[in-house]
Amino acid sequence: MNKIIKAIAFLIITVVLLSACGPNRTQKDIDQALKSDESKTKPDQLTMWVDGDKQIAFYKKITAAYTKKTGIKVKLVNVGQNDQLENISLDAPAGKGPDLFFLAHDNTGSAYLQGLAAELKFSDKELQGFNKDALRALNYDNKQLALPSIVETTALFYNKKYLKEAPQTLKEVEANAEKYTNHEKKQYGFLFDAKNFYFNYPFLFNNDDYIFKKNGDKYDVNKLGLNSKDVVKNGERLQQWYKKGYLPKAATHDVMIGLFKDGKVGQFVTGPWNLNEYQEVLGKDLGVTTLPTDHGEKMKPFLGVRGWYLSEYSKSKYWAKDLMLYITSKDTLQKYTNEMSEITGRTDVKSSNPNLKVFEEQAKNAEPMPNIPEMQQVWEPMGNASIFISNGKNPKESLDEATEDIRQNIEILHPEDK
Incomplete structure (x- = not known):
């Protein structure tokens, strides 16, 4: 009986969350949003929600290089990975959310169904080098919703x-x-x-x-x-x-x-x-x-996958996607595995640590947890x-x-x- 009660509570919370936080837009709003998605007008700043002090320290260096390249400043906000889905459901509709946020892949379906994660379109060239299982883990209903940064397995x-x-x-x-x-x-x-x-x-x-x-x-x-x-x-x-x-x-x-x-x-x-x-x-x-x-x-x-999602509420989707590709590039994730001692979502990135290489090999033969x-x-x-x-x-x-x-x-x- 306790299981049923918990399930009912979960359902109530989910319904409230969806009704309170999902996009409530007129057709005019939708048309304007779709038009602005491809706008190449450079924003002054993009915001990333980053998981913890170690990631803050790493991405501070990476985004400084991105700013030098594009002229776009990147604001890093420390928000725990496990708190990001709930926080963005509250902050994004109020205009306080990030352009990019970071989740474990088993939240992909929830992020999409709540209208929080934007659907992404990538060319075959842009997806070259990524672990295909990791990409699939971040795909819901045949819609790519994120790019993998980190993969984990045992x-x-x-x-x-x-x-x-x-x-x-x-x-x-x-x-x-x-x-x-x-x-x-x-x-x-x-x-x-x-x-x-x-x-x-x-x-x-x-x-x-x-x-x-x-x-x-x-x-x-x-x-x-x-x-x-x-x-x-x-x-x-x-x-x-x-x-x-x-x-x-x-x-x-x-x-x-x-x-x-x-x-x-x-x-x-x-x-x-x-x-x-x-x-x-x-x-x-x-x-x-x-x-x-x-x-x-x-x-x-x-196989667990953690990746970068683009907020449906971002006002600069073109450049947010550009930043996403930059922070998940071969060069960036090679630096990530070298510095952070974690395996990444790219198969063209190789760790110099022979013990970590074992996990890279195991990740090729692992089952992504269902993301529904x-x-x-x-x-x-x-x-x-x-x-x-x-x-x-x-x-x-x-x-x-x-x-x-x-x-x-x-x-x-x-x-x-x-």
């Missing part, structure tokens, strides 16, 4: 003190878990945050499995694959890892990071976020490799199912219940489909 870290060579198969990973796990020494052969759907996705889903069935480029939200035969079977395997003591029930992801840094973990599946710390602490003992094969197929983790609003209904039920599995509940029952919760929540969001 890979397998390992400690060479335990493993001389990177494991190639999941069977090898399991064998290492058995060999090196020693609870008395608080030592683990294999760790990942198995109660978090983001991290356990590649261990539950084979390559042919799906969250929402896809018809072409569109997701069918009425066809769920979260409790398929394969996912249930992999859920049973996950539960066995708990029973065998490979995975601790109480440890959080932060605790696991600490254990890995302390040299207490042989293999650890996570993202590149703490890579610099691992390199400093573990030195030559640090190894990084792509996820292993499972049943002869390469495992595919989630209905995906927000998936995280909590699947997280709960993962917790239930860790506590010994039947995996099929856990996944069936999660699927039913998600189905009910989506039905509440789309009562017209009943």
Whole structure:
């Protein structure tokens, strides 16, 4: 019942947000906006909402070069990535929003449906060099709504003190878990945050499995694959890892990071976020490799994409798009990966860090998280199912219940489909 109440609350908030913040324009306003979209009149200033102090410091240098090139000043405003969608829905209609804003790709559908993200048109030449999956993640209803700046995924870290060579198969990973796990020494052969759907996705889903069935480029939200035969079977395997003591029930992801840094973990599946710390602490003992094969197929983790969106309310769309292309160019993103130690949305940008290169390679074999609003209904039920599995509940029952919760929540969001 709590799930239904939460879904109703989400629906109410969404309806209020759409009605309060979506474009409410006359045909005359629309015609004028379309005409001004291609206006080449230079503005005095463009505004970017930037995520955090590190990005502010980086883009201050980049936009200074853009100003020197074009004469257009760029105002950088520090707004947290997770706050930008809500803030722009309030600020943009009042004329206080940015020209460019920065979001994770799973907000793409919401940004478009609220009338906040402008549809973009690019030539084939302008899109050369971008990761195609990353571009697709920022496309909604066949409309390109952003350009990718950063991509994220998970890979397998390992400690060479335990493993001389990177494991190639999941069977090898399991064998290492058995060999090196020693609870008395608080030592683990294999760790990942198995109660978090983001991290356990590649261990539950084979390559042919799906969250929402896809018809072409569109997701069918009425066809769920979260409790398929394969996912249930992999859920049973996950539960066995708990029973065998490979995975601790109480440890959080932060605790696991600490254990890995302390040299207490042989293999650890996570993202590149703490890579610099691992390199400093573990030195030559640090190894990084792509996820292993499972049943002869390469495992595919989630691909997260963060990108730059052009506000529908921007009064200088031509030049805002020009700035977007500038800050996502090969030259700019090469500087970004060198300075920020993150992988970018371009395949023609290469990191000089061999450990980061592994994530660039893994990103080529990763599954973009669905960017539709209905995906927000998936995280909590699947997280709960993962917790239930860790506590010994039947995996099929856990996944069936999660699927039913998600189905009910989506039905509440789309009562017209009943």
